[in-house]
Amino acid sequence: MxxxxxxxxxxxxxVVALLVFGPKKxxxxxxxxxxxxxxxxxxxxxxxxxxxEQIRADDLREIQDGIKKDLKDITTDEEGKKIx
Numbered sequence: 001m002x003x004x005x006x007x008x009x010x011x012x013x014x015v016v017a018l019l020v021f022g023p024k025k026x027x028x029x030x031x032x033x034x035x036x037x038x039x040x041x042x043x044x045x046x047x048x049x050x051x052x053e054q055i056r057a058d059d060l061r062e063i064q065d066g067i068k069k070d071l072k073d074i075t076t077d078e079e080g081k082k083i084x
Contacts, residue, residue, distance in 0.1 A: 005013075021029055075083055 017029065018026060077083055
């Protein structure tokens with residue numbers, strides 16, 4: 001979740017934050033960071049879902065175009081005239 005940040009680094013960050021903001025502000029800051037992380041994760045999931053949806057739509061369009069071409073090939077002769 002935090003990449004290459006180990007326990008020691010997290011402890012140092014917490015001590016510095018405690019010194020800078022004080023003990024009364026720490027719960028509020030923690031909630032704000034948690035909320036921001038949830039919103040970021042939600043946004044990235046939505047973007048990912050939109051990309052996947054667009055890829056599926058493009059794939060379906062290609063399949064549809066292939067079917068139309070095949071139908072045209074089936075219903076026309078070699079000179080391009082419609083077969084009745």
